[in-house]
Amino acid sequence: MLSEKIKESSLIKNIVLIGVGGQGTILVSKIISSALVTAGKDVKMSEIHGMAQRGGSVLTQIRYGENVHSPIISEGEADILVAFEKMEALRGSKYLRPQGTIVVNDYTIMPLPAATGRVSYPSSIVDSLREKYNTISIDAGEAAIQLGASRVMNVVLLGALVEGYNMTEFDWDRALVDNIKPQFLNLNISAFAKGRQLAAETIIQAAI
Amino acid sequence: MKKLMSGNEAIARGIYEASVQVASAYPGTPSTEILENLSHYPDTYSEWAPNEKVAAEVAFGAAVAGVRSVCIMKHVGVNVAADPIFTSSYLGVNAGFVIVSADDPGMHSSQNEQDNRHYARAAKLPMFEPADSQDCIDMMKEAYLISEEYDCPVFFRTTTRICHSKSLVSEGAKQEVPYKPYSRNAGKYVAVPAVAAARRPLIEERMQKLEEYSNHSTFNKIEFNDKKIGVISSGVAMQYAREVFPAGTSYLQLGFTYPLPKKLIRQFASEVETIYIVEELDPFLEEQIRAMDIKVVGKDKIPAMFELNPSILRHALSDEGFADAVIETAETKIQAVPRPPVLCPGCPHRGFFYAASKLENTVIAGDIGCYTLAASDPLLAMDTCICMGGGFTVAMGMAKAFEAAGITDKKVFGVMGDSTFFHSGITGAIEIIYNGGNVIPVVLDNRTTGMTGQQDNPGTGYSVTNDPAEKISIPAILQAIGFQEILKPNPLNLSAVEKALNLALESEVPTAIVWESPCRLIKREEFAPIQCAVDRDLCTSCRVCLDVGCPSIYFVEDQAYIDDTLCVGCTVCKQTCVFDAIKIKKMEE
Numbered sequence: 001m002l003s004e005k006i007k008e009s010s011l012i013k014n015i016v017l018i019g020v021g022g023q024g025t026i027l028v029s030k031i032i033s034s035a036l037v038t039a040g041k042d043v044k045m046s047e048i049h050g051m052a053q054r055g056g057s058v059l060t061q062i063r064y065g066e067n068v069h070s071p072i073i074s075e076g077e078a079d080i081l082v083a084f085e086k087m088e089a090l091r092g093s094k095y096l097r098p099q100g101t102i103v104v105n106d107y108t109i110m111p112l113p114a115a116t117g118r119v120s121y122p123s124s125i126v127d128s129l130r131e132k133y134n135t136i137s138i139d140a141g142e143a144a145i146q147l148g149a150s151r152v153m154n155v156v157l158l159g160a161l162v163e164g165y166n167m168t169e170f171d172w173d174r175a176l177v178d179n180i181k182p183q184f185l186n187l188n189i190s191a192f193a194k195g196r197q198l199a200a201e202t203i204i205q206a207a208i
Numbered sequence: 209m210k211k212l213m214s215g216n217e218a219i220a221r222g223i224y225e226a227s228v229q230v231a232s233a234y235p236g237t238p239s240t241e242i243l244e245n246l247s248h249y250p251d252t253y254s255e256w257a258p259n260e261k262v263a264a265e266v267a268f269g270a271a272v273a274g275v276r277s278v279c280i281m282k283h284v285g286v287n288v289a290a291d292p293i294f295t296s297s298y299l300g301v302n303a304g305f306v307i308v309s310a311d312d313p314g315m316h317s318s319q320n321e322q323d324n325r326h327y328a329r330a331a332k333l334p335m336f337e338p339a340d341s342q343d344c345i346d347m348m349k350e351a352y353l354i355s356e357e358y359d360c361p362v363f364f365r366t367t368t369r370i371c372h373s374k375s376l377v378s379e380g381a382k383q384e385v386p387y388k389p390y391s392r393n394a395g396k397y398v399a400v401p402a403v404a405a406a407r408r409p410l411i412e413e414r415m416q417k418l419e420e421y422s423n424h425s426t427f428n429k430i431e432f433n434d435k436k437i438g439v440i441s442s443g444v445a446m447q448y449a450r451e452v453f454p455a456g457t458s459y460l461q462l463g464f465t466y467p468l469p470k471k472l473i474r475q476f477a478s479e480v481e482t483i484y485i486v487e488e489l490d491p492f493l494e495e496q497i498r499a500m501d502i503k504v505v506g507k508d509k510i511p512a513m514f515e516l517n518p519s520i521l522r523h524a525l526s527d528e529g530f531a532d533a534v535i536e537t538a539e540t541k542i543q544a545v546p547r548p549p550v551l552c553p554g555c556p557h558r559g560f561f562y563a564a565s566k567l568e569n570t571v572i573a574g575d576i577g578c579y580t581l582a583a584s585d586p587l588l589a590m591d592t593c594i595c596m597g598g599g600f601t602v603a604m605g606m607a608k609a610f611e612a613a614g615i616t617d618k619k620v621f622g623v624m625g626d627s628t629f630f631h632s633g634i635t636g637a638i639e640i641i642y643n644g645g646n647v648i649p650v651v652l653d654n655r656t657t658g659m660t661g662q663q664d665n666p667g668t669g670y671s672v673t674n675d676p677a678e679k680i681s682i683p684a685i686l687q688a689i690g691f692q693e694i695l696k697p698n699p700l701n702l703s704a705v706e707k708a709l710n711l712a713l714e715s716e717v718p719t720a721i722v723w724e725s726p727c728r729l730i731k732r733e734e735f736a737p738i739q740c741a742v743d744r745d746l747c748t749s750c751r752v753c754l755d756v757g758c759p760s761i762y763f764v765e766d767q768a769y770i771d772d773t774l775c776v777g778c779t780v781c782k783q784t785c786v787f788d789a790i791k792i793k794k795m796e797e
């Protein structure tokens with residue numbers, strides 16, 4: 001009985017995205033889910049964004065497989081976490097299963113209590129993540145600036161997710177076309193490719 | 209092809225497919241996107257009502273007059289609308305009338321966690337509870353059939369997880385629903401005691417018939433597997449149960465949850481060995497089922513507060529001998545610090561609260577909106593917040609208490625936003641004048657309903673469909689009520705704010721303050737393209753600028769910085785800098 005259950009649930013993939021309001025996590029989750037729907041997967045997606053516009057953290061969860069029940073991922077269940085901000089990776093890491101994978105953007109957004117010095121923004125975050133999880137750290141902020149627009153940082157991270165979690169079988173070109181305004185499409189296609197490249201390099205480095 | 213839709217999008221779709229023609233709502237998380245989505249469909253009149261009671265009354269009126277209608281609100285909105293809702297249960301409808309209540313277990317964005325299923329029972333209304341987006345569409349259409357067949361409003365209760373989760377749906381066609389001719393029927397629609405008393409027994413009859421429907425409704429279904437364990441559940445909790453209970457569990461899934469399908473429940477109970485009731489929040493199903501003399505496991509194991517999830521359920525049932533082992537997490541050595549929501553850069557509320565935080569002996573009865581964030585660090589400029597519209601009246605009670613206790617040095621302000629003023633603040637302003645309160649009402653008019661995502665309201669000059677609307681003047685209302693002096697300084701000019709506060713405190717006549725300054729997130733507003741920057745040579749790192757609580761200001765190694773990607777040049781920080789170390793520059797592209 002139990003083993004059947006475990007078999008069923010292991011066929012479900014769990015992705016958590018975490019970031020700070022305004023970073024474009026919602027767009028990324030839209031692109032991901034549209035690729036999954038096109039591929040005929042059952043998909044559920046859950047967002048908590050009540051205070052997003054006021055600089056709070058934003059959490060999006062995506063589950064896919066043959067037959068998904070719960071729209072939310074409990075602590076310890078996520079296969080992969082994509083953190084759009086470094087400290088948010090710490091906050092979101094509780095959702096990851098042990099040895100799960102983190103794609104973390106090496107990028108800092110100070111929360112107000114840290115900006116004012118009331119608490120301190122933690123140091124050595126990436127090292128601390130590495131101790132527990134398979135960690136792919138990239139500087140998506142810098143990559144986006146090089147591409148000419150810091151706002152495509154989110155799609156750089158999407159590329160890194162696709163590479164890091166080996167989701168290459170889905171039709172990402174179509175998902176980008178379906179979700180991005182034509183005038184920004186080329187920029188985003190480059191951002192996506194850049195993210196894949198950065199993640200691939202990091203993975204190879206880790207292997208060496 | 210199937211489409212991925214949030215519960216809120218699907219509810220809007222269901223309302224559209226059911227050919228609803230009048231929809232009235234007041235914003236509130238997690239319900240807001242329902243009307244926003246609905247307003248894009250053709251053929252449905254959609255409106256933002258000033259408050260939820262108005263929304264319920266408008267929808268009731270429309271249903272009586274012969275077209276299908278809906279009112280939509282968050283859970284606490286039902287408290288505001290309860291009066292017409294309870295009596296509409298007596299009067300019934302002509303065309304279908306549905307009341308959507310979006311509850312917020314876990315209080316992600318709410319002041320309480322009330323379980324509105326009790327409303328259906330208290331008002332004796334049939335209730336649907338969707339478990340995913342497809343249910344939202346299908347149940348909505350069924351709700352209108354039920355409303356019309358049983359001549360009563362229908363309660364449609366959803367929760368944050370349903371509203372804000374996406375799942376796959378198949379869309380249907382829009383139904384053809386003919387107009388239902390209206391003719392005067394005072395014996396049905398005029399709720400005088402004699403009419404109400406005559407209709408009272410009809411409600412009981414109706415509820416009995418609805419129980420029969422409940423037993424046969426396609427939304428209540430038994431799924432027998434092996435019969436050792438049976439789960440009774442509804443809404444999103446059912447999805448969690450399916451994750452946690454072992455393969456072979458039997459289920460009784462309830463989508464129509466009031467009145468309960470007692471026959472179906474008895475049948476289920478007679479065939480399974482142990483029954484678990486898995487429900488979020490109160491033991492609503494459980495108490496009714498226990499009253500049927502059925503033995504169940506429920507709230508003795510499963511928490512009755514906060515949102516459920518599979519992990520909580522797994523923990524709660526860990527000693528029942530079937531749930532998977534509790535899942536492990538690996539903890540990192542260092543932890544994240546909190547990232548509390550804050551007033552946005554450039555928020556016009558900041559100026560008033562900064563100045564007020566410097567005044568001695570003030571009491572500020574606040575209200576619900578973005579400005580409630582001024583209660584937290586570093587502004588710390590609010591004493592109370594209870595419900596929408598409570599700002600002026602709680603202030604009044606406090607002022608009367610100080611008066612009674614002989615305390616004369618307290619300066620009492622009642623504070624609320626523009627949307628809140630129209631919602632239920634006007635009666636509070638009347639209270640202050642009528643009963644002579646030593647209170648200064650303050651309206652923070654940022655020309656929008658900010659907290660819920662910039663919805664228009666009666667003061668903005670626009671409707672939900674972005675069409676021009678009459679712009680109702682808050683100062684004119686206050687004047688008509690009897691405030692003889694109305695001060696309107698720019699809230700982002702600190703010396704003007706201080707002057708206004710002092711003038712109001714010294715005034716001999718009833719005085720009110722209205723700050724008119726738009727929210728920075730309103731799309732149609734234009735703002736000067738300027739920003740602030742720190743002049744390194746003049747900055748002494750005194751940190752006074754941090755007191756304004758702006759997220760664009762930060763310190764690194766004892767040096768102040770202003771984040772270019774955040775600052776919008778409101779200059780409030782600049783006005784606090786005695787060293788003139790904050791300069792204005794043109795906004796970077």
Ligand SMILES: Cc1ncc(C[n+]2csc(CCOP(=O)(O)OP(=O)(O)O)c2C)c(N)n1
Pocket residue numbers: 234235236237282284285288319576577578579595596624625626627628629652654656657658659660
């Ligand atoms: C009865 C009720 N309805 C709706 C809400 C949801 N809600 C919270 S704040 C708010 C808007 C407040 O707008 P406004 O007063 O203009 O202040 P702002 O957020 O713009 O500063 C709403 C609708 C609520 N808390 N209670």
